[in-house]
Amino acid sequence: MxxxxxxxxxxxxxxxxxxxxxxxxxxxxxxxxxxxxxxxxxxxxxxxxxxxxxxxxxxxxxxxxxxxxxxxxxxxxxxxxxxxxxxxxxxxxxxxxxxxxxxxxxxxxxxxxxxxxxxxxxxxxxxxxxxxxxxxxxxxxxxxxxxxxxxxxxxxxxxxxxxxxxxxxxxxxxxxxxxxxxxxxxxxxxxxxxxxxxxxxxxxxxxxxxxxxxxxSIGTHRSTGPKLLSVSGDVARPGVYEFPLGVPIAEVLRAAGGTDAKAVVVGGAAGSCVPASEFGRTVSYEDVATGGAFIVLGPDRDLIDVAENVAEFFADESCGQCAPCRLGTVALLDGVRRLRAGNCTPDDVARLRRLGATMRLTSKCGLGQSSPNVFLSLLEHFPADMRVPVGTGGE
Amino acid sequence: MTTQVAVDIDGRRVTIPAGTTALDAADAAGVRIPTLCHHPDLRDVGSCRLCMVEVEGQAGLQAACTYPVTADLRLRTDSPRVVDARRGVLELLMGEHPDRCPECVRTGECELQALATEYGVGPAPARVSRPLQLVDLLGPAVTVDLDACIGCLRCVRTCAELQDLGILGVVGRGSSTAVSTYLGLPLAEVSCIACGQCINRCPTGALRPVDRTAELFAALADPTKHVVIQTAPAPRAAIGEEFGFEPGTPLTWQLNTALRRLGFDRVFDTSFAADLTVIEEGAELLVRLYENLVLGSSTHPLPLLTSCSPGWVTDLEHRDPDHLAHLSSCRSPQQMFGSLIKTWYAQQEGRDPADIVSVSLMPCTAKKFEATRPELTHDGRPDVDMALTTRELAAMMRARGIGLADVPASDFDDPFGTASGSGVIFGVTGGVMESALRTVIELVTGRPAEDYFSHADITPVRGFEGVRSIEVTLDRVGPVPPILAHLLPNLEWLRGTTLRCAVAHGTANAHAVMEDLRAGGRFSTYHFIEVMACPGGCLGGGGQPVPTSATVRAARARSIYAEDARYGQTGRARKSHENPAVLRLYRDLLTDGPGGPTSHRLLHTTYTGRGTYVGATR
Missing domain, CATH: 3.40.50.11540 (NADH-ubiquinone oxidoreductase 51kDa subunit)
Known part of the structure; x- marks a missing residue:
């Protein structure tokens, strides 16, 4: 790389x-x-x-x-x-x-x-x-x-x-x-x-x-030092970058050649999806934290693909020990697929949000707690991509 | 000195030692927190995530069962956030649980069903399907239906940690995570001992005994069949729990009436056969002592290990076949009785053994396996046709509208009559040892056991300590009693001998004893060791009512000891060798005495070294 x-x-x-x-x-x-x-x-x-x-x-x-x-x-x-x-x-x-x-x-x-x-x-x-x-x-x-x-x-x-x-x-x-x-x-x-x-x-x-x-002396007061980022996805120059913590997302995108991005998944599957309107936010512990993953999603991406990919990943990688993660990851994947198929009522969407909240709150470890993050942030920022039925954008 | 901390739980204050879990703290404060994966007999793992609570000052929720309270703090167990989280978890569990509660054996006793009802969670509106799981119906005793499994892992912890067996483990991950045997083999092909402790701790119907009650109903309705039942003492001390009585309510005599109402033609007392076991095993012990201490022969080595518990016998056959020679050749009381019913009793009654259906009421799932052993048959027919668990009988009674409240008492049927108090205490860990010692002391010393132990209550072997020891010095010897005259020339060689005896219950404790024995430790110098596969002995068996806990088992034990004491107070025999029906049997049938050829044909057995990897080596 x-x-x-x-x-x-x-x-x-x-x-x-x-x-x-x-x-x-x-x-x-x-x-x-x-x-x-x-x-x-x-x-x-x-x-x-x-x-x-x-x-x-x-x-x-x-x-x-x-x-x-x-x-x-x-x-x-x-x-x-x-x-x-x-x-x-x-x-x-x-x-x-x-x-x-x-x-x-x-x-x-x-x-x-x-x-x-x-x-x-x-x-x-x-x-x-x-x-x-x-x-x-x-x-x-x-x-x-x-x-x-x-x-x-x-x-x-x-x-x-x-x-x-x-x-x-x-x-x-x-x-x-x-x-x-x-x-x-x-x-x-x-x-x-x-x-x-x-x-x-x-x-x-x-x-x-x-x-x-x-x-x-490098970085911000609460996020000191330089950080390595793994930049991948829809950029001209993917690879490993070093930035001081506190670097705006937009600056990373400029360096990597992905300024037309629709969104960035910061933190990987367990991270969250940041929409273009928030590219002024910074990579730092006080704002958008990451272990290094920085996945850029270009303007032509259908983000429900991302949601399904991440949901499949967690349904496969849950260790199966605690109930909310073992069962929730499967239920969430099922939900994404039903959204894609247009089979979700407004009630179903509300239920999926509650499911995400349950998983965050009750899962035993970080894997389960963070597994609904990408889904929930996509639901919030990209309701059209997620096929959310009209009239149920909010809670 | 442990530090004490003050906890405020939903406004109730309690002071507890630091390190107590939030769940135990709540219990101490009288606040109930719902749980599924928690069980009082098992190490907590925090996997069901139902017991979530708010800890003041923490953003997330904590699982109460695994959260240690180390400082003064406030807990909320009933906030909307907590209740919503619990409901969310229950929705997930119900979302994949088969929607067939009415036909499940656990309905009404299922912990998932109870919590779902409490939180108003029905079957999921959008059910998430999962592949149909394997149902293991091949075992003789235990059925595994993973479709109903909620992944709490109580069975895995029971098997691996409580019982030190490790037959059940976890395989796969994510949605394919499942409880499994080695290589997914059927239970019949791995070294499962059918103790059923996993069944007792399963919160749902995923683990259950092999059910033959439909067959039994058919037999009871068939006028050409003579259906008899023997009831063991442990179920009698527990069956009340199935009908709303407090644990430990003695219902022996009411149950006799209820069984007749259900259609059984005769009701016998397994404790009678327990008395018979004491005579046969006591004689075997004395003969082994003579062979080893006097003749210097170790063909039948010491210590003698008891063989009443079929789970324990199978465990030894699988794990430790090299030590099978230590095992008493006595059949278990169930099987001694089964043998007598299909032979002597059939003859006495003028019945064809093929027309007799011999049923046993047992606290035990391993008894189902024991009843299928080929060495315990006559002319190709099993001596015991069906071993019924306490829970199964209760379900049969409920199905026929028969309860135990306001039922008149009635006695057991002849020709076996009743038993002694010693036969009754077979139902509790230490009971076989206590019974055997009462008889051996009296037969050897010629003095009443009361001279050695007040009221002949041998209290050092009572209680629930995992392994208990007792030493009894035979300070005097009498003449050889007539019942032993064919076995021993005299008893002088026993004068001054100190009998070293031990009691172990639960296979984990048994394994510790055997490990010590193998290593030449102190137990290798012992003479007699009682082992029961289940924690608490038979009263904690895998066929007993749920829930089980140390408190419940202690209550059942109290009931059993009280019944023994009552035998003394009401003039019934308390010692096996004083049971008149047993003495009559030696006069009429077992005329060549304990350990004689007739006894050996009807009351003794042999064992099979099985090894650990049964299925894999086929």
């Missing part, structure tokens, strides 16, 4: 971040992350420094803590982690090592999406080289042992959800856990665990290498 903008990460000197981290006590490393204001790059946007602090301070009965890299990049329309793992694996592995030092872990696991199996050998090579260089293994620093294993996923979207990922790592069905307790308190094998996205670890390395002030 083409990288379209200069990448800050390409200029980050390998090893500098880890050296900077190991030269100070672990708690200060956490402080640096907190000072950077960084929030998780996987999409949920939890403050990274706070996550590390919670894991470092959580009670670990047998002394074990874990660092887990979520490389199960399965959100439709997201491919920036693939680029990082292919081109900047060292920064990712270095970030995991820094996290391990910061929270007192001895072991890191990289959970690699099944479809990315072709990256495994190069990752294993990187790990071997780092061991040879003393950057992993025994005595990375006095009293600090740390190593990383690669664990292959098996093709389930839900395993990108951190607690389902942990279940999968432990050898069980990938099904989300109840939270609380959160993984920072009881994660892998019941031990305090930091689960971060690939990009989060890469930027953590940069934060340590260049200082938190540098990172915090």
């Amino acid at each position: 083409t990288v379209r903008t200069p990448m800050t990460l390409s200029a980050v000197e390998a090893g500098a971040g880890l050296r900077a981290a190991l030269s100070r006590p672990p708690a200060e490393v956490v402080d640096q992350m907190v000072a950077s204001g960084m929030r998780g790059r996987g999409g949920a946007g939890f403050p990274t420094g706070l996550k590390w602090r919670l894991a470092a301070e959580a009670d670990a009965p047998d002394g074990r803590r874990y660092v887990v890299c979520n490389a199960d990049e399965g959100e439709p329309g997201t491919f920036k982690d693939r680029v990082l793992l292919a081109k900047h694996a060292d920064l990712v592995l270095e970030g995991m090592t820094i996290a391990g030092y910061a929270i007192g872990a001895r072991e890191g696991l990289l959970y690699l999406r099944a479809e990315y199996v072709y990256l495994r050998d190069s990752l294993l090579d990187s790990l071997r080289e780092r061991r040879e260089q003393g950057l992993l293994g025994r005595e990375v620093a006095p009293g600090f042992d740390f190593d990383i294993r690669v664990h292959m996923g098996a093709g389930a979207y839900v395993c990108g959800e951190e607690s389902a990922l942990l279940e999968s790592l432990e050898g069980r069905r990938g099904e989300p856990r109840d939270r609380p307790p959160y993984p920072v308190v009881r994660g892998l094998h019941g031990a305090p665990t930091v689960v971060n996205n690939v990009e989060t670890f890469a930027w953590a390395t940069a934060v340590l290498a260049r200082g938190p002030e540098w990172f915090a």
